[in-house]
Amino acid sequence: MNAAVFFQQLINGMSLGSLYALLAIGYTMVYGILRFINFAHSDIFMVGAYSAFFFIVIFRIPWPLAAALAVCFTALVGMTIDRVAYRPVRDAPRISALITAVGVSSFIENLGLVTVGARPKAFESPKFMSRVFHIGPVSITGVAIWVPIITFMLLVVMMYIVYRTKIGMAMRSVSTDIEATRLMGVDVDKVISYTFALGSALAAAGGILWACKYPRITPLMGVYPGWKAFTAAVVGGIGSIPGAMIGGFIIGLIEVMTVAFFPDLSGYRDGVIFLVLVVFLLIRPTGILGETLKEKV
Amino acid sequence: MSDKFRNTLLTIAFIAFLFFVAWLADSYLDEYVMRVVRTGLIYVTAAVSYNLINGIAGQFSLGPNGFMALGGYMVALLILPLEQKEFVWFLQPLIWPFRIFSLTKPLFPLALAIGGAAGALGALIVGVPSLRLRGDYLAIATFGFSQIIIVLANNLIPVTNGALGIKGIPEYANVYWCLTWAILTVLVISNLANSSYGRAMKSIRDDEVAAEAMGIPIFKHKLLAFVVSGFFAGVSGGLMASLITTVSPSLYSFSMTFNLLIIIVLGGLGSITGSTITAFAFTILSEALRFVESPINIGPVHIPGIAGMRMLVFSLLLVLLMVFYRQGLFGQKEISWDWVLSHFKNRDYQGVKTCPQKTDRS
Numbered sequence: 001m002n003a004a005v006f007f008q009q010l011i012n013g014m015s016l017g018s019l020y021a022l023l024a025i026g027y028t029m030v031y032g033i034l035r036f037i038n039f040a041h042s043d044i045f046m047v048g049a050y051s052a053f054f055f056i057v058i059f060r061i062p063w064p065l066a067a068a069l070a071v072c073f074t075a076l077v078g079m080t081i082d083r084v085a086y087r088p089v090r091d092a093p094r095i096s097a098l099i100t101a102v103g104v105s106s107f108i109e110n111l112g113l114v115t116v117g118a119r120p121k122a123f124e125s126p127k128f129m130s131r132v133f134h135i136g137p138v139s140i141t142g143v144a145i146w147v148p149i150i151t152f153m154l155l156v157v158m159m160y161i162v163y164r165t166k167i168g169m170a171m172r173s174v175s176t177d178i179e180a181t182r183l184m185g186v187d188v189d190k191v192i193s194y195t196f197a198l199g200s201a202l203a204a205a206g207g208i209l210w211a212c213k214y215p216r217i218t219p220l221m222g223v224y225p226g227w228k229a230f231t232a233a234v235v236g237g238i239g240s241i242p243g244a245m246i247g248g249f250i251i252g253l254i255e256v257m258t259v260a261f262f263p264d265l266s267g268y269r270d271g272v273i274f275l276v277l278v279v280f281l282l283i284r285p286t287g288i289l290g291e292t293l294k295e296k297v
Numbered sequence: 298m299s300d301k302f303r304n305t306l307l308t309i310a311f312i313a314f315l316f317f318v319a320w321l322a323d324s325y326l327d328e329y330v331m332r333v334v335r336t337g338l339i340y341v342t343a344a345v346s347y348n349l350i351n352g353i354a355g356q357f358s359l360g361p362n363g364f365m366a367l368g369g370y371m372v373a374l375l376i377l378p379l380e381q382k383e384f385v386w387f388l389q390p391l392i393w394p395f396r397i398f399s400l401t402k403p404l405f406p407l408a409l410a411i412g413g414a415a416g417a418l419g420a421l422i423v424g425v426p427s428l429r430l431r432g433d434y435l436a437i438a439t440f441g442f443s444q445i446i447i448v449l450a451n452n453l454i455p456v457t458n459g460a461l462g463i464k465g466i467p468e469y470a471n472v473y474w475c476l477t478w479a480i481l482t483v484l485v486i487s488n489l490a491n492s493s494y495g496r497a498m499k500s501i502r503d504d505e506v507a508a509e510a511m512g513i514p515i516f517k518h519k520l521l522a523f524v525v526s527g528f529f530a531g532v533s534g535g536l537m538a539s540l541i542t543t544v545s546p547s548l549y550s551f552s553m554t555f556n557l558l559i560i561i562v563l564g565g566l567g568s569i570t571g572s573t574i575t576a577f578a579f580t581i582l583s584e585a586l587r588f589v590e591s592p593i594n595i596g597p598v599h600i601p602g603i604a605g606m607r608m609l610v611f612s613l614l615l616v617l618l619m620v621f622y623r624q625g626l627f628g629q630k631e632i633s634w635d636w637v638l639s640h641f642k643n644r645d646y647q648g649v650k651t652c653p654q655k656t657d658r659s
Contacts, residue, residue, distance in 0.1 A: 037433045088620045094432055095357050096619055099562060102359075103615035106555055110612055113605035227444075230437070271448035278441040282426045285434055 004137040009260040010253070015144040015213070017252020018151035022206035023229030024236065024244035025158065026199030032175040032239035033195055036094060039101040040081055041203055042226020043108035046219060048074040048204025049211040050116065053123055063126045071204045078200025079193050087189065112219025125212035143213045154205055155245060161198065162241065171195050175239070224270060228255065231277040237290025246288060251276070304634040312480055319472050331472060332540075337580035338475035339536045342482045344560040344576040345569055346529030349486050351558075352567035352629075353495060354522035355502025357436045359554055360423060361530045363443025366450055366549035367419045368412035368531025369538040373463045374456070375400045375408040376539065381465040385458055392455045405469040409478065409535045416531020417524050419446070424523040428516060431505070443554070450546040462545025470539035478536060479573075482529045487569050487631070489525060498522050502567070552608070559615050565625030570632045575625075583607060 023045055030038040051073045055066035085104045089096045131142040162168040170191045173181045182188045210225060211217050228251050236247025255273060259266045280287065322334060347361045374395045382391055382399070390396060400408045427438035450457045457463070489495050497518045500508040509515050538544045560579045564571025589606045618625065 035433075037437065085616055085620065089623075092619075092623060095351075095355070095566075096623055098357060098433055098436060099558060100616055100619040102555065102558065103612050103619060106608065106612035107616060110605045110609035114603050114609055118604065234437070267452040268448060271445050271452075274441040274444045274448065278427070278438055278445070281430060281434055281438045281441070285430060 005260070008138050008140075009256050011138070011140055011144050013253035013256035014249060015147045015252070016256060017232075017249035018148040019206050019210050019213070019248075020225065020229045020232045020251050021245045021248025022151055022154065022202050022209070023225060024232040024248045025155075025241055026203045027230050027233040028236070028238055028241060028244040029171070029195050029199045031233070032241075033171065033178070033192060034086075034090070034097070036097045037101060037230070038086075038199075039098075039105040039226075040108055041199065042222035042229070043105050043112075044074060044078055044081075044200045044222075045203040045207040045210070045226060046112060046217075046222035047077050047108065048200075048207030049123065049217045049221065050112070050121075050219075051204070052208045052211065053121060053217060056124055063124075067205075067208050070208060071201045074204030074207075075197040075201040078196040078203075082193055082196040087192075109219055109223075116219060118218065118220075120216040120218045123211040123215040123217050125215055129212045143209075147209050147213060150205070150209060154202060158198065158202060159241070167191065167194055227277075228273050231273050231280075233287075234277060234285075235280050235287055237287030240287070240289040243287055243289035300635065307634050308484075315476060315480065316473070319476050323472050333580060333584050335470065335472055335475045335540055337577040338472070338479040339470075339533050339540060340556075340560065340576040340580050341479040341573050342475075342529055342536065343533035344557050344564070344572040345479075345482050345486050346526045346533065347557045348561045348564075348567065348569060348572045349489070349529075350522050350526040352561055352565070352572075353486075353490050353502065354498040354519055355567075356428065356519055356522070357432065358439040358523070358526075359436045359551075360439035360443035361526070361557055362549045362551060362553040363423075363439075363446035364416040364419050364527045364530035365534030365537070365553060366443075366446050366544075366546070368409075368416040368534035369544045369549060370450065370457055370463075370534075371415040371531070372408050372412040372535030373466050373538045373544045375411060376405060376469065377463060377466055385463055385465070386455070389455050402467070402469055405474065405539070409474075409532050412535035413528040413532040416534065417528035419531070420524045420527020421520070424520050424527075428519045428523060440551075443551075447546050447550065450549070457546070460546060462543055462548070464543045466538055466542045466544065468539060468542050470536045475536055475540075478529075478532055482532075483569060483573060486525070486529070490569065494518060494521060499567075556611075559611055559618075561625075562615060562618055563625055565627035565629060567629040568625070568627035568631055570630070571625055571627030574627075583611075586610060 023041070026041045026044070027038060030036070030041070048070055052067055052070035055061045055069050056063060059066075061069065081104055085100055086097065089100050125143070129142045129146055133140045133142070133145070160168075162171060170181070170186050171194070173184075173186065174188055174191050174195075178188060181191075206225075206229075207222070210221070214221075229248065232247035232251040233244045234247070235250055236243030236245070251273060254276060255269055258272050259269055265272070323331060326334075343361065343365065347358075350356055350358050374391075377385070377399055379399050382396065385391075423439060423442045427435060427442065430438055451460050453459075490498070497508070497513045498521075500511070500513060501515055501518060505515060534549065537548070541548065556579065560575045561572050563579070564573070564575035586607045589610070590604055
């Protein structure tokens, strides 16, 4: 393995990792507030990619507008899921919320299979994404450069919303103590709804960028990226937004490097990520930046 | 005659009756119906064992498909005839101990027991580290482990033949074996649930911190539930392998766990009676709903079949159940002999309320 190949893989890993980071933030934000894993988040990612696909191919809307519309539409889908499925079980035992999430995830996947079919669709990515740059021996596609850049811009916007606006302050407050926040007169349900919208919007952006990178979209495209992003959230410390970003890059690099250094293990690339997930859960369930949860009686 | 002795006699009589019904069905019903019955019985084994860990011990596991895969592959390797083994592993030879022997039909229960042991061993290996976790973390860890098992099944070609799977497994799983194991599972798990171990498990489910404060060894009881559950999951995986006559990683994918989850939630988390009844109902329903996936012709109108429609219906059912009918059909109640007999007794006494109404588990 020479330096050029290593550099090439590093770029690939960063580009993949930034997509995982986008998706991981949604998991971590919902977990931070509601203490439950939104299994349907990976399917929101798929909804994002498909809605962009339909806006572009069926309605012939120009690419940037279509992407923006898809992000808004997916945010609405996320809010609807919260309103219809998660809010009624919010006060139920946590196992009920988890089972509901598994059910919602399966529902969206199968709705996709029934309505758009299992056959993969070819996603049209814009011209600037498919151009190839050559820097010495390293060749980089436009996607590999644009994905981290767009991710970075989205993350800056997201951090601004969470740390500098009123609704962001409400989100952080709900995640610290939901009861106290309610007593302060904050409409907790509304804040949770906005959280779902923000997380889903990021997932949609991730889904669209993913579709630019891997232009075959299927109703089950979200499943594995979803689990890897979830692993990223756990590695970074679930509940922590900077942790999710760090975790995303770590998981992206691990995945790319496993295949690059051990080509024989390429069949196990998904297994390696699940191994990382399990090892982290067993050794350090709070992840790199997470805080230890206290036992409440 | 003590109540306990009477209940044992009634149970024995009921089991004999079930075998008689199975014999009648086997003689008079056609192959297709019997196949549904056998599938239903295998789902009873799988669902009741899953309910032990999820409903009775209250530890949310998402890994039964992994343990079923362990049992299924183990049974397949044990009972596959030698010439079929050479045929299946034509590129790479099968690993050593399985290459030289194959268990014959009379040894099928032994193969199932070994398959169950494989599931139990898997549950032990997964459970020891991960049962320290709680709630969603446990769910994710068990999910991760079961996915690792499926990834291994896809890649360990000398053992599992990879994604192609193993074909030509002899169909030893007749209705009597399926019924025997379903009855064994229900008996073992309901006795376990009514023993002091079971009460400890239920106390852990209801309040882990309080149970620990009462001096119950939490980890030991969780692990016991997990390993017993893994054993019967392994057996059901083996029965399924022999029923379908092929095993492949996709047979034991996460959708298997999803089906079992619907069954135990619909029946009521913690109710063995509920799981038994809904396992059958689910099997029949998933056969009955096949029509929504097949093409329909209504006069000149042609509706093409849509694959995935059944799963759509089932996932919607799961969400609706969680939102509107969380306790399921039976809640945590069981049908016991005392409960059945109390109905007859009440009629004898003609309204004289001397007989206590026992509606919950005996």
